Structure formats: structure tokens, C-alpha cells
Amino acid sequence: MAKGLSEKDLGKFKLVGNIDAFRRRLVFQVTEISVEKDDYFSRLYLYDGRKVKHFTSGKKDGNPRFSPDGKLITFTSKRDKESKEAELYVIPTDGGEARLLTKFKYGIKNIRFTEDGKSIAVVTPIDVEKKPKDDVHIIKEIPFWFNGVGWVYGKRSVVYLVDIETGRKRRVTPKNLDVSQIRFHEGKLYFTAQEDRERKPMVSDLYVLEGRKAKRLTPGEWSVQDFIPLDDGTFILKANTRERGIPTNTHIYHYNPETGEMRKLTAELDRAAYNSLNCDVRGSQRAELVFKDGWVYYIATDGPRANLFRVNLEGKIERVIGGDRSVESFAIGDYIAFTAQDAVTPTELYVLRDGKEKKLTNFNGWIKEYTLSKPEHFKVKASDGVEIDAWIMKPVDFDPGRKYPAVLEIHGGPKTAYGYSFMHEFHVLTAKGFVVIFSNPRGSDGYGEEFADIREHYGERDYQDLMEVVDEALKRFDFIDGERLGITGGSYGGFMTNWIVGHTKRFKAAVTQRSISNWVSFFGTTDIGYFFAPDQIGGDPWSNTDGYWEKSPLKYAPNVETPLLIIHSMEDYRCWLPEALQFYTALKYLGKTVELALFPGENHDLSRGGKPKHRVKRLGLIVGWMERWLKD
Structure with missing residues (x-):
């Protein structure tokens, strides 16, 4: 009799995701599901261009990022069993002990090195209103809670800069903005944020930090989900303009904040610029825009497939990684690294180099023992x-x-x-x-x-x-x-x-x-x-x-x-x-x-x-x- 998967086989899946790249090196996260311990455990792995090796020893390590010179990797963890706070670490890429920099009470949503590599920007929620001393909730806004998070009233996500030598941190964005994505360019911090979650819940703008003030660069009408600053002062935006409400597709745009001109680069492909395929054994997806050699790389859902595409500033679109599969995350250094799965193959890590694909991992090779x-x-x-x-x-x-x-x-x-x-x-x-x-x-x-x-x-x-x-x-x-x-x-x-x-x-x-x-x-x-x-x-x-x-x-x-x-x-x-x-x-x-x-x-x-x-x-x-x- 054929041996199929049971519900208890959930604990065998390894969830591969959160890739970052620096030249030939890759760092990524692998999450294990323990049914016995009723928990998830994640560790970091490193690919040095030749082989994959286990890199960190923590049980809750994730969200890795290379420093600009590739000598350090920062990551988040929860190693202190007595604390519920999220921890920020750095570790030498060539190996050594991970060093705790600081902790954040309400978790860490995003991290990125500054361009000089001396600090790490951290997006984290804070209380923007003084909390009452008793257990009574006094609510003055909507939304008051959020799925998977809990109570969110009186909280906003802000950016802290953390010094990698001292671990000291300072808040740099205003409390009234709820920050999501962050990038640095020519010494400036750019970020996306919501200003009015209550009246404009589907609007997220692009900002630049000038001194202690945040300057809005988009008109307060779109949902900007990701962006890349270009050297000429214009921006690549991954945004949704909501002309058709929620069914509107997210597209890739070229935006000039000086003139207000917004060109839809992906106009020829009526598809959403993200992976919307259903999956119940998925690793952490990191699919940020990458701009390389005049091309913007992004994932889009095309019918029953999620593939990697690229588009140039003239609007020419090419499918880079296709096939009947789901590309989950990607990063680009000297070559393209990506995680992918299909209907009978759980997620693994692959590279595309000189037009040839190579599978780097086999964390879910056990699946071959089953009839699917x-x-x-x-x-x-x-x-x-x-x-x-x-x-x-x-x-x-x-x-x-x-x-x-x-x-x-x-x-x-x-x-x-x-x-x-x-x-x-x-x-x-x-x-x-x-x-x-x-x-x-x-x-x-x-x-x-x-x-x-x-x-x-x-x-x-x-x-x-x-x-x-x-x-x-x-x-x-x-x-x-x-x-x-x-x-x-x-x-x-x-x-x-x-x-x-x-x-x-x-x-x-x-x-x-x-x-x-x-x-x-x-x-x-x-x-x-x-x-x-x-x-x-x-x-x-x-x-x-x-x-x-x-x-x-x-x-x-x-x-x-x-x-x-x-x-x-x-x-x-x-x-x-x-x-x-x-x-x-x-x-x-x-x-x-x-x-x-x-x-x-x-x-x-x-x-x-x-x-x-x-x-x-x-x-x-x-x-x-x-x-x-x-x-x-």
C-alpha cells in the first residue's frame, strides 16, 4: 500500500527562507517544526560559494543581513529564556561568537546596516501614548488590535539606530509615523510609513529623514510597499495605486518626486508584483526589490505560478526564473539565489549562475520516501x-x-x-x-x-x-x-x-x-x-x-x-x-x-x-x- 503523508509528518518539514547575499556568499534561515516540543526552532546557514554549512547555534535565529563590506552579519534572536524581548546580534562572517547588541520590548520588524556599516537600523514598535498602570484598556483609535500581534492601539513602529560597537540605540523617526521598509542611499535614511491608519488604512508613503524631520516624497494616495533610491534622485517603487480598490494589482513604477511623474514599468504585465500562492509549509519570505545593471528584479504571480521577473526603465519585462513552481524569496550578489517549491517538492535553496540552475540544499529530501x-x-x-x-x-x-x-x-x-x-x-x-x-x-x-x-x-x-x-x-x-x-x-x-x-x-x-x-x-x-x-x-x-x-x-x-x-x-x-x-x-x-x-x-x-x-x-x-x- 502506498505511503502517503499524515498530519503528524508536519514535524519533518524544514522551512527555508530569508536569504541575503554578498558577492559569492549567502546567508539564510532554516526553521524546524517540533511537534514534540510544540515549537519552532530556526538557525542560520552560510553558503561560501562552495558548500553550505550550519552557521549559528541559537534556536530562534533569523532575519540575517550582511554588512556593506560583508565582514559581519546581523540577525535577530530570542536566546534569553527569561526575557520576552527580541534581541539584535552581530557575528563575524568568517565565524566566531555572536555578540548581543541590544533588546527591543515589542519585537523587531526589520533590520538593515547603514552604508558605513557602523550602525544597524531597526524597525520596532513602541508605545506612543502613556500606558495606564491598571489593566483597563482605554482605546481612542482603530485599528485597536491586529491579527498575530494583539493590541496595537497607542503603538507605532519607529526606526532606531544601533551602534555596533557600543550597542547604544537612539530613535530617529517621529512617533506619528508607522514605519515598514527602510533603505539607505547617499547617507540618507528613506522609509515607507503610514501616517493615518484610521482614515487612510491603505495608504503608505515614501519618506526621507532630513535632520530630525521626515519629509514625505509621495502624494498620500498610494500604498508604497518597497522602493529603491536611484542616483539621479528618482525612485523605483513597488506600489499599489488602488484605482480598483483592493483588487488593484501592485506594480513596479519609476517615480520622480520633483515632477510628480509616475511611470508604470510593468504596464504590459497585468499581474501583482508579489507571491500570492497558497502554501501551508512556507519559510520566511524575503522578496525585496533588487536593482542591478539597469534591471529591477521582482516576484510576480502569473496564474498558478510565482516566478522571478525583471523590468528595465523602458518597461521591457523578462521572466528570469519560470516554470510550474513558486519562487518564494531571492537575493542577488555575484549570482541569483532563490528559494522555490512546487506541488510535490517543499522549499529548497537554488542558485542561477551563467544561465544554469543548481540546487544547493536538500533539507526536505525525506519527502522522496513518500508517495505523493x-x-x-x-x-x-x-x-x-x-x-x-x-x-x-x-x-x-x-x-x-x-x-x-x-x-x-x-x-x-x-x-x-x-x-x-x-x-x-x-x-x-x-x-x-x-x-x-x-x-x-x-x-x-x-x-x-x-x-x-x-x-x-x-x-x-x-x-x-x-x-x-x-x-x-x-x-x-x-x-x-x-x-x-x-x-x-x-x-x-x-x-x-x-x-x-x-x-x-x-x-x-x-x-x-x-x-x-x-x-x-x-x-x-x-x-x-x-x-x-x-x-x-x-x-x-x-x-x-x-x-x-x-x-x-x-x-x-x-x-x-x-x-x-x-x-x-x-x-x-x-x-x-x-x-x-x-x-x-x-x-x-x-x-x-x-x-x-x-x-x-x-x-x-x-x-x-x-x-x-x-x-x-x-x-x-x-x-x-x-x-x-x-x-x-
């Missing part, structure tokens, strides 16, 4: 003529003479995508004897803005696409038992699972995860609700009360006949706990078959970053529910 189901692609011509990418994965012990139950998986976002990336969850289901069906319906990323734009039309064309994918799968693959269909999805996929079971009885089992059931409560309780819901549903709960309710799965609870398992994290501030509680209570009150599984201490990222034991438990619950209702 390779996704089989098929096209679905939707009823309005648009083609939809879809796939099935057969059970690992597939017998063409048998009929199999099938599970439809729906991705989140909705502006993300399924494709040629590794999904442990899918492999667990195929190992348990299920066919897995997945697709990129309308709303998905990778197919252009028009395809992704389902604003004010949730549960319409996207729902039709999904049903037509199932119809086509049943028509093409006669080994799928149409009487034993299951459905599951998370976030937007959870919303859609809730929506579907309220609109059809064709599914005999459903698992909804981190879902939305009521757009009114989502608007007022979550970290993004106050701007995401108006963009996606239209208006607000007062100006569009009927619309919010019409698009809420809770309205259709009386129609639900499918046995439903609701999985939700108790600290999910993206789709807060009431979304699950309301739906569960309604279905229970109405006498429906429903169960509720709540995960304490977990957030919206349970499936890909939760405590290992909880992640194993979650997969077991999904499989158990499907086996209970779909197997003889």
Missing part, C-alpha cells in the same frame, strides 16, 4: 465563457476501478491563488483516500485585475465558477463519487464554504475555517473590517444595510442541510471569534448538524503558523469530519 499525488490540471469553461484553472489530486493508492469521495478546497483572499506550491493539507487528504479538487475562481489573483474584481458580487460569479468546476470534475473523472462530496476553505474560503452550504445541498460534509458569517459584525470587530468590508461589499452597514445582510451567510442558516464543522482560532482578529459563534449558535438553534472546534492562543494563521500540536489537531479534525460523513 501530483495535481492534474484541467480547464473549465465557465458559463460566461471565461476559462478557469482547476486541478484534481487522486488518492495515493488510486485504483481506477473504484469510486472515491472528493473534497473541494477553496482558497482565502479572495485575491490569492492556488497553484504549483506545496499544500500539506491536500497531501494528507489524498493519503486518506480522498480526491482533492481545487481551482482559481473569479476573485483569484494571477489572472488580471478584471478577473480578480468581485467587489459587491460575493457569492455570485465566484460561486458559479466553483460549482462549474465541480460539475466539470464529475464529468471528466468518473472515479469521483458525486454523492460523496465534501467542501472546506479558510478566511474567504470559509466565507464561501458558509455561503455554499446555505445555497446548495450537493455537499455531504463541510468544514469552515477562520470564516466570515456576518459582514456587519466583521466590519466592527476585526483589524481590517472597517476598510475591507466597504471595499468588497460596498458602502458601510448604515448606508448599505440590506447589502451587508444579503451577502452574509448567517442570513441563509435556515437553508443549511450539510453537516458542518466550524474551526476557529480564539485570537483570530482578522475574522474574529463572533463570526464562528454566531453561525454555530444559529445552526444549533435551528436544529442543524454542526460542531464547533475552538483553538485557544491561535490566530488567523493557525493552518500555516500555529502551534505545531494545534496544526496537527486541526488537520486531524478536517480528515475525521470528512471520513465521518463521506466514507461508507
